[in-house]
Amino acid sequence: MQPRPLPTLSLIVLHEARILVRDRTLLLVCCVLALMVGYGLFVGLAQATLRDRMVAQVLKHEQETQTANSGMLQSVLAGQTALIPFSNPANPAAMAGTLSGRYATMLNAPLAALAIGQSDMMPNYYRITYLSKVQFMYDTEIENPWNLLSGHFDLAFVIVFVLPLLVTTLGYNLLSAEREHGTLRLLCSQPLSIATLMTGKVVVRMLALLAIVIPVPLVVLLLIRPEARGAEQLVLMLLWSALVAAYTLFWFAVAALVNTVGLSSSTNALIMVALWTILVLILPVTMNLAVGLVSPAPSRTELANRTRVATAESLREYEDLYSADYRYASDPEALLVKNERIEVPSRMRAFFLAKQKVDERIEPLLKRFDQQLLQQQKLVDRLSLLSPAILINEALTSIAGTDSHRFLAFKDQTEAFHQEWRQYFSPRILESRAMTIRDLSSLPRWHWIEMPASEISWSIWWRVILMLALASVLGSLALARSSRLSIE
Amino acid sequence: MLDAIEVTKQFGAKRALDNVSLSVLPGEIYCLLGANGAGKTTLVNLFLNFLQPTSGSLQIGKLDVVRQPLETKRLLAYIPEQVTLYGVLSGLENLAFFSSIAIGEHLPRQRLLELLEAAGLPRQAADDRVATYSKGMRQKVGIAIALAKNAKALLLDEPTSGLDPSAANEFSELLVKASNDGVTVLTTTHDLFHAKQTGTRIGIMKQGRLVEELRSEEVSHADLEALYLQHMKS
Numbered sequence: 001m002q003p004r005p006l007p008t009l010s011l012i013v014l015h016e017a018r019i020l021v022r023d024r025t026l027l028l029v030c031c032v033l034a035l036m037v038g039y040g041l042f043v044g045l046a047q048a049t050l051r052d053r054m055v056a057q058v059l060k061h062e063q064e065t066q067t068a069n070s071g072m073l074q075s076v077l078a079g080q081t082a083l084i085p086f087s088n089p090a091n092p093a094a095m096a097g098t099l100s101g102r103y104a105t106m107l108n109a110p111l112a113a114l115a116i117g118q119s120d121m122m123p124n125y126y127r128i129t130y131l132s133k134v135q136f137m138y139d140t141e142i143e144n145p146w147n148l149l150s151g152h153f154d155l156a157f158v159i160v161f162v163l164p165l166l167v168t169t170l171g172y173n174l175l176s177a178e179r180e181h182g183t184l185r186l187l188c189s190q191p192l193s194i195a196t197l198m199t200g201k202v203v204v205r206m207l208a209l210l211a212i213v214i215p216v217p218l219v220v221l222l223l224i225r226p227e228a229r230g231a232e233q234l235v236l237m238l239l240w241s242a243l244v245a246a247y248t249l250f251w252f253a254v255a256a257l258v259n260t261v262g263l264s265s266s267t268n269a270l271i272m273v274a275l276w277t278i279l280v281l282i283l284p285v286t287m288n289l290a291v292g293l294v295s296p297a298p299s300r301t302e303l304a305n306r307t308r309v310a311t312a313e314s315l316r317e318y319e320d321l322y323s324a325d326y327r328y329a330s331d332p333e334a335l336l337v338k339n340e341r342i343e344v345p346s347r348m349r350a351f352f353l354a355k356q357k358v359d360e361r362i363e364p365l366l367k368r369f370d371q372q373l374l375q376q377q378k379l380v381d382r383l384s385l386l387s388p389a390i391l392i393n394e395a396l397t398s399i400a401g402t403d404s405h406r407f408l409a410f411k412d413q414t415e416a417f418h419q420e421w422r423q424y425f426s427p428r429i430l431e432s433r434a435m436t437i438r439d440l441s442s443l444p445r446w447h448w449i450e451m452p453a454s455e456i457s458w459s460i461w462w463r464v465i466l467m468l469a470l471a472s473v474l475g476s477l478a479l480a481r482s483s484r485l486s487i488e
Numbered sequence: 489m490l491d492a493i494e495v496t497k498q499f500g501a502k503r504a505l506d507n508v509s510l511s512v513l514p515g516e517i518y519c520l521l522g523a524n525g526a527g528k529t530t531l532v533n534l535f536l537n538f539l540q541p542t543s544g545s546l547q548i549g550k551l552d553v554v555r556q557p558l559e560t561k562r563l564l565a566y567i568p569e570q571v572t573l574y575g576v577l578s579g580l581e582n583l584a585f586f587s588s589i590a591i592g593e594h595l596p597r598q599r600l601l602e603l604l605e606a607a608g609l610p611r612q613a614a615d616d617r618v619a620t621y622s623k624g625m626r627q628k629v630g631i632a633i634a635l636a637k638n639a640k641a642l643l644l645d646e647p648t649s650g651l652d653p654s655a656a657n658e659f660s661e662l663l664v665k666a667s668n669d670g671v672t673v674l675t676t677t678h679d680l681f682h683a684k685q686t687g688t689r690i691g692i693m694k695q696g697r698l699v700e701e702l703r704s705e706e707v708s709h710a711d712l713e714a715l716y717l718q719h720m721k722s
């Protein structure tokens with residue numbers, strides 16, 4: 001037998017490409033995909049820009065407040081300014097409150113534009129005061145991570161939802177068209193296995209789709225977001241590409257498998273749409289319900305009630321401080337800084353202490369609350385193995401840094417900072433120490449500590465691997481079945 | 489070269505082939521006759537591994553069809569009753585594609601045109617899209633594809649269906665020439681006259697069984713017709 005110089009697979013690939021170009025299906029599908037990818041990316045970029053601006057604004061405000069405060073403090077210390085206790089920067093209780101204009105902020109991850117994820121639900125800054133953390137941190141809802149239909153037409157949506165439909169459009173009649181048209185008989189009378197035929201067909205279609213959906217967003221990001229150019233980001237981009245490719249392969253494998261059953265094209269299309277509905281729409285919703293049942297969301301009503309009770313109790317505890325008279329109203333001298341000391345109005349001190357008490361009282365409940373959220377998250381992570389749509393959505397948002405894990409980390413760090421903030425002021429308020437100029441520049445500073453890259457990429461890696469494994473299992477099944485297909 | 493050994497093919501309750509044994513030697517043109525539904529196409533499909541036998545086995549050049557499908561198909565060229573091609577491609581492009589798959593190399597345009605000419609396709613039609621072809625023109629491209637393969641065995645399922653009488657005659661001449669070169673031919677047909685003319689051997693099938701085998705030089709045309717009708721009646 002003479003060696004075969006031209007691999008059959010490449011012949012099939014070239015032939016398929018020509019057929020698809022001639023009958024314009026591919027062109028149409030690619031145009032649709034390009035439009036959607038472009039729009040989805042635009043939406044993601046707009047969101048990222050918006051949030052960049054929010055953080056920039058907040059930081060500007062912080063800066064301005066700081067400058068204003070030190071100017072004010074200088075003038076207060078020089079005795080040039082009439083004094084009102086609540087806006088007196090020398091008063092530690094006032095500085096501990098809203099006067100300082102301190103914020104905890106979290107910047108967008110460099111690839112944020114790839115998926116909106118939780119970023120429109122979760123704050124990317126908190127204003128830090130001595131107020132109870134219940135008041136400023138627990139007023140936002142953490143969405144279940146697979147509330148996929150959150151109404152954003154971002155790139156992740158295009159990939160998770162639209163891409164499988166386009167794969168379906170290109171793949172529902174992978175074999176059935178040849179069979180119905182009659183060309184399958186002539187093809188299969190050649191030394192060509194159906195496995196090779198199907199592989200060639202999938203390769204062309206997949207390359208066409210991936211040639212749009214992968215490079216376009218990455219090139220755009222690299223061009224307009226300089227922070228996306230680091231080595232770490234490059235690895236994430238590679239993972240992202242692998243993920244998208246694996247998900248596309250998964251759906252092509254489904255299409256190939258459906259085609260090996262030997263039904264008509266229209267039946268195949270119906271089956272594909274049904275599978276899409278189940279895997280992308282129904283399964284996530286069902287699993288969402290299941291998680292709600294197995295690990296119910298913590299009750300916000302209970303939290304609100306308990307907070308109210310704790311607040312009332314704490315206020316009662318410092319009742320006598322509250323009822324102290326407004327001495328400074330009749331004796332403004334009392335507000336002056338003397339020997340680096342200042343009289344903190346007892347009402348303000350009471351407020352500071354009461355809020356601290358509220359948090360102490362509510363802490364066990366919050367612990368439970370966070371524990372429940374964490375448990376839910378764990379369950380979500382585990383269940384995400386069941387639906388490829390959830391699996392990829394989780395991984396896409398985690399690459400974009402818009403997943404719930406990152407927001408929870410932000411929340412944790414903010415809590416710690418809040419604690420530090422109070423601890424800084426507590427002795428000053430209790431000992432009536434006035435704020436100095438130096439104090440103003442040495443107030444606790446916020447530093448966002450990014451989640452360790454290794455942790456992120458590991459959680460993405462195994463999802464990529466899982467997706468690839470899933471796709472290969474289905475693909476091999478399809479190829480194995482194809483050898484036993486009878487050709488009518 | 490083409491051997492069916494005690495082949496039975498069952499479609500559910502329907503037995504399409506019932507213990508058929510048949511052997512075609514190199515250089516022979518074996519014509520399979522039989523009423524509609526007798527099982528002729530089923531037998532051809534089994535040789536192509538389009539279907540797998542319920543029992544028995546099939547061999548092409550001593551290779552088992554089921555176990556070595558790709559190897560046996562290298563030895564084989566096939567022309568179906570209805571040649572269907574890619575409508576968006578021209579006859580020449582279709583030939584170029586199928587022949588490249590068949591022999592693993594791209595034939596030069598000149599060679600492709602020669603093949604189409606040998607199959608009887610008008611030169612000016614070669615670059616037209618196949619969607620505009622008549623049935624007979626497509627059949628001729630099918631013949632050209634088979635010729636390109638230079639196969640050791642030809643499997644033909646009513647290959648002349650749709651060909652006009654002169655084209656059918658030309659095709660018969662091609663077959664005779666091929667068999668003179670040692671090619672093995674198994675063809676199904678309803679045309680007793682052509683079977684007698686071109687066939688070296690004739691088999692008659694009835695309800696899935698091979699009921700008669702004879703050498704065509706042994707019978708006159710009238711004898712063959714009488715024999716055939718007699719089998720059909722009983």
Ligand SMILES: Nc1ncnc2c1ncn2[C@@H]1O[C@H](COP(=O)(O)OP(=O)(O)OP(=O)(O)O)[C@@H](O)[C@H]1O
Pocket residue numbers: 488499502503504522523524525526527528529530531
């Ligand atoms: N896929 C199938 N499923 C069930 N029955 C089938 C199938 N293919 C063929 N048959 C049956 O097998 C028998 C033989 O069919 P076959 O196509 O081989 O006949 P044939 O001799 O080629 O007829 P014709 O002269 O009309 O071409 C018929 O009764 C047919 O109904």
Ligand SMILES: [Mg+2]
Pocket residue numbers: 528529530645
């Ligand atoms: Mg038939």
